[in-house]
Amino acid sequence: MVDVVTDEQQSDYQLAPTTRAAGPIPTGAASSLSSSGEAEAYAGVLDRRALHKTPGLYIRAWRRFRSNGVAMTALVLLSLIIVFVLSAGLISTYVTGFTPQENHLRDKLSPVGTNGYMLGSDGNGRDVLTRLAYGGRISIMIAVLSAFATFFLGGSIGLVAGYAGGKTDAIVMRLVDVLLSIPGLPLLILISTLYAPGPVGLAMILAFVSWPGIARIVRGEVLALRGREYVDAARTLGASDRRIVLRNILPNILPLMIVYISLIIPGLILAETGLSFLGIGVQVPTPSWGNMLGDSQQFFRTNYANVIIPGLMIYMTSLSMYLVGSGLRDAFDPKLSQ
Amino acid sequence: MTAYILRRVLQMIPLILGVTFLTFALINLIPGSPVQRLRDNPKIRPEAAIELEKQLGLDKPWPVRYVSWLSDLARGNLGVSMYNRLPVADRIWSVIPNTLLLAVVSLTLALLVAVPLGVYSAVRHGTLFDRSASVGAVALYAMPDFWLALLLVIVFALKFKEMGLPALPVGGMTDPRGGGDLRDRLEHLILPVMALSLVQIGSWSAFFRSSMLETLSQEYVRTARGKGLPNRSVMYVHAFKNAFLPLITIVGLALPGLFGGAFIIETIFAWPGMGRLTIEAVGRRDYTMIMATTLMFSVLTMASNLIADVLYATLDPRIRLE
Numbered sequence: 001m002v003d004v005v006t007d008e009q010q011s012d013y014q015l016a017p018t019t020r021a022a023g024p025i026p027t028g029a030a031s032s033l034s035s036s037g038e039a040e041a042y043a044g045v046l047d048r049r050a051l052h053k054t055p056g057l058y059i060r061a062w063r064r065f066r067s068n069g070v071a072m073t074a075l076v077l078l079s080l081i082i083v084f085v086l087s088a089g090l091i092s093t094y095v096t097g098f099t100p101q102e103n104h105l106r107d108k109l110s111p112v113g114t115n116g117y118m119l120g121s122d123g124n125g126r127d128v129l130t131r132l133a134y135g136g137r138i139s140i141m142i143a144v145l146s147a148f149a150t151f152f153l154g155g156s157i158g159l160v161a162g163y164a165g166g167k168t169d170a171i172v173m174r175l176v177d178v179l180l181s182i183p184g185l186p187l188l189i190l191i192s193t194l195y196a197p198g199p200v201g202l203a204m205i206l207a208f209v210s211w212p213g214i215a216r217i218v219r220g221e222v223l224a225l226r227g228r229e230y231v232d233a234a235r236t237l238g239a240s241d242r243r244i245v246l247r248n249i250l251p252n253i254l255p256l257m258i259v260y261i262s263l264i265i266p267g268l269i270l271a272e273t274g275l276s277f278l279g280i281g282v283q284v285p286t287p288s289w290g291n292m293l294g295d296s297q298q299f300f301r302t303n304y305a306n307v308i309i310p311g312l313m314i315y316m317t318s319l320s321m322y323l324v325g326s327g328l329r330d331a332f333d334p335k336l337s338q
Numbered sequence: 339m340t341a342y343i344l345r346r347v348l349q350m351i352p353l354i355l356g357v358t359f360l361t362f363a364l365i366n367l368i369p370g371s372p373v374q375r376l377r378d379n380p381k382i383r384p385e386a387a388i389e390l391e392k393q394l395g396l397d398k399p400w401p402v403r404y405v406s407w408l409s410d411l412a413r414g415n416l417g418v419s420m421y422n423r424l425p426v427a428d429r430i431w432s433v434i435p436n437t438l439l440l441a442v443v444s445l446t447l448a449l450l451v452a453v454p455l456g457v458y459s460a461v462r463h464g465t466l467f468d469r470s471a472s473v474g475a476v477a478l479y480a481m482p483d484f485w486l487a488l489l490l491v492i493v494f495a496l497k498f499k500e501m502g503l504p505a506l507p508v509g510g511m512t513d514p515r516g517g518g519d520l521r522d523r524l525e526h527l528i529l530p531v532m533a534l535s536l537v538q539i540g541s542w543s544a545f546f547r548s549s550m551l552e553t554l555s556q557e558y559v560r561t562a563r564g565k566g567l568p569n570r571s572v573m574y575v576h577a578f579k580n581a582f583l584p585l586i587t588i589v590g591l592a593l594p595g596l597f598g599g600a601f602i603i604e605t606i607f608a609w610p611g612m613g614r615l616t617i618e619a620v621g622r623r624d625y626t627m628i629m630a631t632t633l634m635f636s637v638l639t640m641a642s643n644l645i646a647d648v649l650y651a652t653l654d655p656r657i658r659l660e
Contacts, residue, residue: 071633117352178356180643182592183635185601190628193620194368199414213591270482274602277484278617293485297606304492311485337638 071327149207154214162222262325266318456546478540590646
């Protein structure tokens, strides 16, 4: 048995025996599985002591993440952006000397680096750099908040529905169907125009619109995993539902959920900035990268800088968030990133 | 299969009831109404506003109005616009072809580029081609489409004009000054289609690449290799078909997004489609128009989900529709 396991696969099993049960080892060890415990099933293949010495899944994942140059660069870039937006107050006081709201109509549309505006001024003569820092704070906060809400709401609902099956599953999935039948963007536009929510409200609306997607994906995956041999094996051995869900299923879908959330965070940033761009997200005078870009639209034939700068910030943020996310995916699931 | 489709179509009825009820409640539970502006206007007698409200049926409680809206709908009547009293259906039918045109052209273009790109990346996995394609895909995927649209306008319309190159048009579907021939229509399509499809190419090619890689690690692929099949046939016969399946769901889910996701793009390029109509209607509090466009988008979403499911089951014998 050992000689058919490649180095790479072997390191996987050391990493997390429960997450790779579909590979060659459990199949080969099936006979011993029926008579003894889960851990013993691997004893024929791996030294059990080696299992204990191996660092846990997350430490190993972090080590892999750290060795991924692209992901680390993205993480550094993302951290810089976050530091930049968190120090908005300091930038306003010590660097630019402007508040995000103050108008200097005589200096409006100053080019980059003139009249004391490092990144120029907008159509109302407001300092772009200051607004960029304050606007980013709002945009990033909304995206992160709504991602967390989506993750917990959609993930737990999908997990329960997929595992419980039967009536629970049917009811939950009908609700998901209704919500997925209202396309996201029109719904977002409808709710945010009519209710004109603040930043936190906007984040909750985004989560309300996003959770059915991840719930459906998690549920589908759980449904598939529920029928796998190793889950049957665990059940035969008398494992409780709670144990099966937490120990056998959740570790298998967590990478998937991380991939999904990593894909959704840039989407959430884009949704918020898109709404603000249309003038129905974060309301002026509160700056957001989206409404800065939206405001620049009326001058964009003469002033490219005001189009390029906030857009570039949105782009760099969504790009680095995505790269960090896919770095995490690769770190958790080395099979896909050989 | 026919029975399944029929049942799914019947299942849409409660879904549509749920969606329309939710939307109707949503737009009616907030203060303000289509005649609010008249009420706020001191030059207009309050009685006139009340009279208009009565004419529009807004004096009745909203559940009553919802029921009468439903019974009109059952007779195929979408009502008249609260903004200009013209039939809502006429307006919708006049913009749907425009939205479909934009969506179908973008979808086709995106698939034609993304699928070969994804397959080739997976097959040439780890090579320079794969790595640069992946970088490109990520770079496109994370791109805000509205920003991309503005950049395209700056480059292909403004800069090209400055440099004396033939600049592309940036607004509407045809040139108001005597345009309307095929060439003019195609020119007007280029920028919005680019803005819509480039982002999709990014996400779909990356998705297809990973789906293909996932498939390649399956046991039946190892079996196919084990029995000595040539690499070509393993890749394109065994792996491709299976890797393609998840894409059907993704495209099915993205389809309504492409119809509705064109919202911002339609606004930027002044494209007379459903997205722009909806934004306009929401801004005017045109309740009947909002209900009609929401209904249209929902039916479109359900139809594309159904098509994706049926297609999936047709292509994958492991899935049985019951």
